[in-house]
Structure formats: C-alpha cells, structure tokens
Amino acid sequence: MERIPILKLGEFLLVSIQVDMHDQLAISLQDDLTAKIVATSAKGVLIDISALDIVDSFIGRMLGNIAGMSRILDAETVVVGMQPSVAITLVELGLSLPGIRTAFNIDRGMDLLRDSVAERQENQRVLNEPD
Amino acid sequence: MSSTNPTSLPITSQEDIVVVRQAVRKAAVGAGLNLVDQTKIVTAASELARNALVHGGGGNVSIEHINEWERRGIRLSFIDQGPGIRDIEQALKDGYSTGTGLGLGLGGAKRLSNDFSIWSEPGNGTRVTITRWKS
Numbered sequence: 225m226e227r228i229p230i231l232k233l234g235e236f237l238l239v240s241i242q243v244d245m246h247d248q249l250a251i252s253l254q255d256d257l258t259a260k261i262v263a264t265s266a267k268g269v270l271i272d273i274s275a276l277d278i279v280d281s282f283i284g285r286m287l288g289n290i291a292g293m294s295r296i297l298d299a300e301t302v303v304v305g306m307q308p309s310v311a312i313t314l315v316e317l318g319l320s321l322p323g324i325r326t327a328f329n330i331d332r333g334m335d336l337l338r339d340s341v342a343e344r345q346e347n348q349r350v351l352n353e354p355d
Numbered sequence: 356m357s358s359t360n361p362t363s364l365p366i367t368s369q370e371d372i373v374v375v376r377q378a379v380r381k382a383a384v385g386a387g388l389n390l391v392d393q394t395k396i397v398t399a400a401s402e403l404a405r406n407a408l409v410h411g412g413g414g415n416v417s418i419e420h421i422n423e424w425e426r427r428g429i430r431l432s433f434i435d436q437g438p439g440i441r442d443i444e445q446a447l448k449d450g451y452s453t454g455t456g457l458g459l460g461l462g463g464a465k466r467l468s469n470d471f472s473i474w475s476e477p478g479n480g481t482r483v484t485i486t487r488w489k490s
Binding site for chain 1: 369370372373376377380390391393394395397398401402405449459460462463466467
C-alpha cells in the first residue's frame with residue numbers, strides 16, 4: 225500500500241509530502257506519524273508541504289489532527305513551506321489552522337523545533353530544582 | 356457566448372477526487388487563470404467532489420471553458436443522485452456538517468468561486484455549479 229515516508233532525524237521526525245494525496249493516504253499518514261512519535265519518543269514533527277499545490281479542508285483537518293495528537297504525546301509540530309497561493313486560498317476557504325505552528329522553510333522550521341524543545345527542557349529543569 | 360464541449364468525469368472513489376483536481380488544474384491553466392485563481396478553483400473542486408462522494412454517494416463533474424463577451428473562465432458542475440439537501444441555507448453555513456468533516460465544503464467552495472449556484476431536491480440529488488473568471 226502507498227505510504228508517505230517518515231524520516232527520523234535525531235529527536236525529530238521529518239515528513240515531506242510530495243504527492244497529491246487522496247483522503248485515505250492522508251489518514252494513513254496521520255496514523256503512521258502518531259505511532260512513530262510513540263515508538264521513537266520524538267520531541268518534534270516537521271511537515272514540509274512545499275510540494276502541495278492545494279490544501280483543502282480535509283488535508284487541513286489532517287494537519288490539525290497531527291498537531292493535536294503530537295501535542296498530547298509531548299511533541300511539537302511545525303508545518304513548513306506553504307505556497308503563498310495555498311495560504312491565500314486557505315483563508316478564503318475559512319481554515320485558519322488553529323494550533324498549527326508554521327515556518328517559511330525547513331531551516332526555520334528546525335530552528336523553531338529546537339527552540340521549543342530547549343525551552344521546555346529549561347522549564348522542566350526549573351520545576352525540578354529544589355527550593 | 357461560447358463554450359467548449361464539457362468534459363465529464365466520474366466521482367466514485369477517493370482517487371477520483373485527485374483526478375478531478377488534476378483535470379480542473381489543467382482546465383484552469385488552459386483558460387489563462389493566474390496561480391491564485393487556479394488554486395481557488397481547484398480547492399473548491401476538491402471540496403465539491405468530496406461532497407458528491409461522501410454525501411451524494413458518488414456522481415460526476417463536468418468541466419467547461421467559457422468565453423462570454425470579454426470574459427474567459429471555467430465552469431464546473433457537480434451532480435449527484437444522492438439524498439439531496441433539505442436545508443440549503445443551513446448547509447452553506449460554516450461549521451454545519453452532517454458528516455465527519457469541518458463543514459466548510461459548501462460555504463468555502465462558494466467563497467472561492469465568482470459565481471455559485473446550487474439546486475437540490477430531497478430524494479433527487481444535488482447539482483452545484485461554480486465559475487471562476489480570468490481576472
């Protein structure tokens with residue numbers, strides 16, 4: 225069966241969607257990513273959508289589900305590379321992608337993930353410090 | 356006013372939605388729509404094709420180029436023989452859904468189109484026609 229590959233890079237998972245996904249493929253990606261976050265204890269997920277020339281409400285919902293589920297599993301999600309025409313269309317469609325962090329490209333997305341992981345570790349350290 | 360012979364495509368599976376998107380993209384490029392307008396009509400087509408499949412139990416779409424006075428564009432008609440929509444006004448509201456979606460399909464497709472018309476009769480199916488003009 226057709227699958228979108230998920231790559232592990234250190235404590236992060238990387239996904240680059242390069243095909244025009246039918247709905248079941250989007251659902252599989254959501255399920256696969258959730259399982260992989262658990263299996264690898266990943267701290268972050270980066271999803272590159274620069275090759276997608278549309279994001280409709282179904283794919284938008286999938287991205288939101290991934291962000292929501294990864295948050296529950298203690299991982300951050302960043303969506304990178306959205307084409308400007310896709311962004312314009314999404315807003316008009318009525319999708320504002322609440323709860324999804326976005327970045328311009330993969331480099332900035334990785335920076336964002338690293339920063340948020342460092343910040344969380346710092347918060348943990350302060351919380352665990354004896355008075 | 357002139358229009359080409361419409362192309363008709365079936366919508367009976369999820370893969371067909373992808374085929375419809377690609378055919379609408381090709382038609383939009385052919386009609387000279389810019390990238391943003393192409394993206395809007397392809398996204399609207401994706402929503403309406405999914406509606407025809409999920410709510411209408413499948414159907415078809417016809418895609419045609421329109422040349423009307425000084426205007427050029429593409430027109431899409433989505434037709435299904437499903438249960439129809441009882442309350443169209445309600446169905447056009449954002450967030451209203453009888454399925455598992457976000458309820459943005461119909462209202463969103465309307466916003467992404469220049470012209471939008473809908474006909475539906477309970478028990479007799481639904482037809483949604485949208486047009487996007489070259490800007």
